[in-house]
Amino acid sequence: xxxxxxxxxxxxxxxxxxxxxxxxxxxxxxxxxxxxxxxxxxxxxxxxxxxxxxxxxxxxxxxxxxxxxxxxxxxxxxxxxxxxxxxxxxxxxxxxxxxxxxxxxxxxxxxxxxxxxxxxxxxxxxxxxxxxxxxxxxxxxxxxxxxxxxxxxxxxxxxxxxxxxxxxxxxxxxxxxxxxxxxxxxxxxxxxxxxxxxxxxxxxxxxxxxxxxxxxxx
Amino acid sequence: xxxxxxxxxxxxxxxxxxxxxxxxxxxxxxxxxxxxxxxxxxxxxxxxxxxxxxxxxxxxxxxxxxxxxxxxxxxxxxxxxxxxxxxxxxxxxxxxxxxxxxxxxxxxxxxxxxxxxxxxxxxxxxxxxxxxxxxxxxxxxxxxxxxxxxxxxxxxxxxxxxxxxxxxxxxxxxxxxxxxxxxxxxxxxxxxxxxxxxxxxxxxx
Numbered sequence: 001x002x003x004x005x006x007x008x009x010x011x012x013x014x015x016x017x018x019x020x021x022x023x024x025x026x027x028x029x030x031x032x033x034x035x036x037x038x039x040x041x042x043x044x045x046x047x048x049x050x051x052x053x054x055x056x057x058x059x060x061x062x063x064x065x066x067x068x069x070x071x072x073x074x075x076x077x078x079x080x081x082x083x084x085x086x087x088x089x090x091x092x093x094x095x096x097x098x099x100x101x102x103x104x105x106x107x108x109x110x111x112x113x114x115x116x117x118x119x120x121x122x123x124x125x126x127x128x129x130x131x132x133x134x135x136x137x138x139x140x141x142x143x144x145x146x147x148x149x150x151x152x153x154x155x156x157x158x159x160x161x162x163x164x165x166x167x168x169x170x171x172x173x174x175x176x177x178x179x180x181x182x183x184x185x186x187x188x189x190x191x192x193x194x195x196x197x198x199x200x201x202x203x204x205x206x207x208x209x210x211x212x213x214x215x216x217x218x
Numbered sequence: 219x220x221x222x223x224x225x226x227x228x229x230x231x232x233x234x235x236x237x238x239x240x241x242x243x244x245x246x247x248x249x250x251x252x253x254x255x256x257x258x259x260x261x262x263x264x265x266x267x268x269x270x271x272x273x274x275x276x277x278x279x280x281x282x283x284x285x286x287x288x289x290x291x292x293x294x295x296x297x298x299x300x301x302x303x304x305x306x307x308x309x310x311x312x313x314x315x316x317x318x319x320x321x322x323x324x325x326x327x328x329x330x331x332x333x334x335x336x337x338x339x340x341x342x343x344x345x346x347x348x349x350x351x352x353x354x355x356x357x358x359x360x361x362x363x364x365x366x367x368x369x370x371x372x373x374x375x376x377x378x379x380x381x382x383x384x385x386x387x388x389x390x391x392x393x394x395x396x397x398x399x400x401x402x403x404x405x406x407x408x409x410x411x412x413x414x415x416x417x418x419x420x421x422x423x
Contacts, residue, residue: 007297007305010301014296074293074295076294078264078269078290079347080292081269082269084310084311085309217270218271
């Protein structure tokens, strides 16, 4: 399992691995928003948390179709399916690798990007905490979507349509937690909801992903 | 450790291709599967490897004893030859890749990225993967495509060495492998008569 994780991370770092893709997209969204809405810093400060969450979600979406498609194209997925690793472990590792190459860099870059959107100081901690809690769910749900669409040529559109509704609860509670943090309100309720969603998806979805992947490999 | 297939019926895309397939593969033996294009050789091998369920019949074997190798080699272009082999060795819980490198003469290519290899060299790397799995039953689909005569010889030598250590191999091919001792199995004998399956949903699964 560790071999699979290190291989995926190594592939992401090498040429054409798409490591910087999500991060670059995030940067583009965050730098373009002030041009779009105008340079009033009070307005920006109010929408900053939501924009950052949306940017993180969209960058995450951008790299989803790579999770299984590349392994499917070169036959590795067939070979992995007949390897001694259980399918559930394979999809969990894939989701973890996706989070490490997409979610984690986004979280680490967020303080810098929040500065660009003049997020109030009180908002930093809740925003980063909400991203830490929420982005793993994005990766796990995305892995499920990628497993559903593996084998479809140019399945990216279908993948986005399937996954976006599933992302809505995470976005609602994540952005709500960050917004409440900015306004200095109590964040306990959205925090618990977000943590609940993430734990639930991590516990259940790998089994669903493994099952659909087995069907898709037939 | 053997492989026993009894009265197997298999389908591809909702249409039965082969039925009543029965054969036994014993340790130390090789079976060469032949038949025209589209007869269902790949489907049979994928069913044996457990990648798809049979329509009827049984495949009796320990799934942990099989290693499958399909048309694609499962090679990552940005990893080097050594990294590719080491990855598969680790997945299968093995450590030593030197035998595999030697058997397919990959030594001079070891530090090259796999994307820079020729088609035949990639295929040799794909076949070398079999040696690092340490599994006794090889299920191979067209293993010698794009190999030159010399490399086919390396493959035959590797298969013989594998059989000598109690392994076995089920190989689908159109090309002469240089393995006269292997038993021939003609897939054409098992061609299915009825075309469509009754189960409508199966076509979508």
